[in-house]
Amino acid sequence: MAKRIFQRPKYLKDAVFHYCPGCGHSIIHRLVAEVIEELGIGEKTIGVPPAGCAVLAYDYFDIDMAEAAHGRGAAVATGIKRVLPDRIVFTYQGDGDIAAIGTAETIHAANRGEKITVIFVNNGVYGMTGGQMAPTTILGQNSTTTPGGRDMNRDGAPLNLSEMLGIVNGSAYIERTAVNSYKNIRRTKKAIKKAFETQMAGLGFSMVEILSPCPTNWKKSPVDACKWIDEVATSVFPLKVIRDKTGKK
Ligand SMILES: Cc1ncc(C[n+]2csc(CCOP(=O)(O)OP(=O)(O)O)c2C)c(N)n1
Ligand code: SF4
Numbered sequence: 001m002a003k004r005i006f007q008r009p010k011y012l013k014d015a016v017f018h019y020c021p022g023c024g025h026s027i028i029h030r031l032v033a034e035v036i037e038e039l040g041i042g043e044k045t046i047g048v049p050p051a052g053c054a055v056l057a058y059d060y061f062d063i064d065m066a067e068a069a070h071g072r073g074a075a076v077a078t079g080i081k082r083v084l085p086d087r088i089v090f091t092y093q094g095d096g097d098i099a100a101i102g103t104a105e106t107i108h109a110a111n112r113g114e115k116i117t118v119i120f121v122n123n124g125v126y127g128m129t130g131g132q133m134a135p136t137t138i139l140g141q142n143s144t145t146t147p148g149g150r151d152m153n154r155d156g157a158p159l160n161l162s163e164m165l166g167i168v169n170g171s172a173y174i175e176r177t178a179v180n181s182y183k184n185i186r187r188t189k190k191a192i193k194k195a196f197e198t199q200m201a202g203l204g205f206s207m208v209e210i211l212s213p214c215p216t217n218w219k220k221s222p223v224d225a226c227k228w229i230d231e232v233a234t235s236v237f238p239l240k241v242i243r244d245k246t247g248k249k
Pocket of ligand 1: 050051052053054069070093094095096097098121123125126127128129134
């Protein structure tokens with residue numbers, strides 16, 4: 001009899017994603033669901049979805065979810081984790097969500113060492129609202145609010161949130177990965193697992209920043225969007241472990 005070697009993860013509902021073809025959110029949802037299943041924590045995990053293209057994540061994950069207003073993920077997750085410390089709590093946030101409107105609560109949650117996990121999806125633009133400049137838009141990158149490219153003098157430099165959070169006291173594990181190739185997808189899954197394990201060990205704040213293609217707003221084919229991550233985005237946002245107090249490989 002044929003052996004089944006690939007199937008829908010247990011904690012993803014049998015629903016069709018609304019994401020555009022080539023969007024990284026679909027891959028990242030799958031990786032998070034696989035990790036939850038492999039760690040055996042589906043019955044005690046609570047996810048906090050964002051405002052942004054992933055606003056309907058609660059329609060896809062078959063776990064408890066509590067929606068946060070734009071940027072408020074770290075604050076909502078902090079409240080849930082403090083009331084229910086035995087649960088595994090994660091936020092799922094875009095770069096506009098976490099690095100613009102949610103900067104303050106994110107920095108303070110990290111600094112306090114809140115035992116939450118942040119899945120930070122960096123696609124370099126405000127995807128859902130039509131591709132405006134985000135804090136993570138790189139210099140020269142076109143967006144609907146920076147036609148002709150982001151300009152240092154006018155718009156400032158891109159914000160490296162992970163490096164910022166890497167120096168605050170309560171951060172236990174922060175890594176930047178990408179989902180533009182098979183190899184990077186494998187690394188991203190490993191990082192997501194380590195971030196959840198960091199929380200389970202009670203070590204403090206954990207976050208994985210994931211460079212993720214948005215072919216629609218970048219006006220590129222899915223293949224070219226993946227290439228652009230390797231050729232351009234990683235020169236500003238290098239893939240690396242930024243903080244690791246776990247003592248584990
Ligand atoms: C308080 C508040 N301000 C603004 C908005 C409008 N808004 C909804 S989604 C979004 C941008 C989302 O971009 P990002 O967080 O990068 O996620 P993406 O859609 O790219 O995944 C904005 C500005 C809102 N919903 N609430
Ligand atoms: S607009 Fe971009 S981030 Fe949003 S679903 Fe489409 S490809 Fe994904």
